[in-house]
Amino acid sequence: MWQLLHQPYPCEDPARRRWAKAFWIGLFVGxxxxxxxxxxxxxxxxxYKIVKILGFGGITFLITAFIYLVIPGLLPKHFNNENWTVxxxxxxxxxxxxxxxLANYFYLQWLTGSAIHGPDLAGTLIVTFLIGIFPSAASVVVNYIVQLRKYRESAREIPVRDHPEPSISAAVEQRHLITITAENEKDRLSLPATDLLYIESSDNYSTVVYLKDGQPVKVLLRSSLSRLESQLNLDRDPTTGRNxxxxxxxxxxxxxERVEKVTGNAQGYKLHVYDGMFQIxxxxxxxxxxxxxxxTLQ
Incomplete structure (x- = not known):
């Protein structure tokens, strides 16, 4: 069980999906x-009893939207797939x-005062926690199993080269250089296209990982990933025309061209590069x- 709790779990939902979650949860409660x-x-x-009761759903929607949208925005490094687990x-x-x-308890007290005699605050929290923990845990575990099977099975069907080799001849490779430039227009890196492994965004910087003398090295450039992407979109394989x-x-x-293997877990696909040293x-x-x-690369 302890091992299951530490398994990776998907965390990075788009904002539209988070709004949808908050809406449906609020609607269900109301x-x-x-x-x-x-x-x-x-x-x-x-x-206006109906309106007041539906207000519980509105409170639920606001709390859920705050939890799903505001807090992850304030703590983006904490709420990402690299750190998230079951x-x-x-x-x-x-x-x-x-x-x-808790919020609905105070809403009820504000609406009714002493007109309704329900559990006290501590009792409300205990009951809410006990009611919520078991279906929450069950739904997460079931979703984890479903997503894990889905991506593992799909990954087996994705074709990749067992030993990726450059798709163009060595002579053409030497001429087909890609050049990426930092925001200051001074710092730049030129290398054969087939030597580039991947680029990772690091706030306002990007880490370029490529092969130099057959070994992976990293270079940090002050540039957004989108800016480098637009530069790379201009470069295509001179033989096939593909990028x-x-x-x-x-x-x-x-x-x-450098992906050697594709695997899957509950969070999605992982691309293995350079003998599995890097998983993207x-x-x-x-x-x-x-x-x-x-x-298309096969």
Whole structure:
């Protein structure tokens, strides 16, 4: 069980999906309370009762949106796939449920005062936590298993070269140099296209990883990844006309000619480069285009 809690779990959802999550959770809470009216709500006599009960859903939506959108924006290094695990996801969802219970408790007290006699604050938090922890843990574990099987099985079907070799002749390779330039227009790096392994974003800098004398080296350039991507988009294989330098993640550009193996876990695909020394993540929105491009290189 302890090992399962430390398994990688997907964390980086787009903002649109987070808004959708907050909306559906809020809608569920509001409709559930309206239909079943627990905690004495069924005996509550008040004007605009339906609107007030649906207010619980509104409170839930606001709390969920804050948790899913604001906090990850304030702590981006903490909320990313590199750090996220099954255990953290369970803890995060349980915390969310507890905060929702706390907010709705105070909302109920504000609406009714002493008109409804429900559990006290401590009792509300304990009940909310106990109710939330088990379905939260179960849903996370089930989703982990589903995503893990999905990406593992799909990764086996993606064609890659067992021992990637440059797709162009050595003579052409020497002429086909790529040049990437930093924002100051002075710092630049020129190298054969087939020597580039990948580029990783580091805040306002980008780390270029390439082969020099057969060994991987790293160079730090002050440039955004998008800027370097636009420069690389101008370079194409002079023999095939294809461009193997592709964006696979918001923080990575990879040379598909150097991908030796594709594996999968619950977070998605991993591209193995240089005998597995480097594992490059693939964001879900790039899955289809990247798989199609890998197939064209065969």
């Amino acid at each position: 409709v559930f309370l309206l239909i079943f009216q627990p905690f004495g709500l069924n005996n509550w006599q008040t004007p 255990g953290r996801e369970i803890f995060w969802i349980t915390t969310l449920i507890t905060l929702i219970g 193997p330098m592709v964006r696979c993640h918001r923080s990575y550009i990879v040379n598909l 993540p693939v964001a879900r929105k790039y899955n289809e285009t990247l798989v199609a491009q890998l197939k």
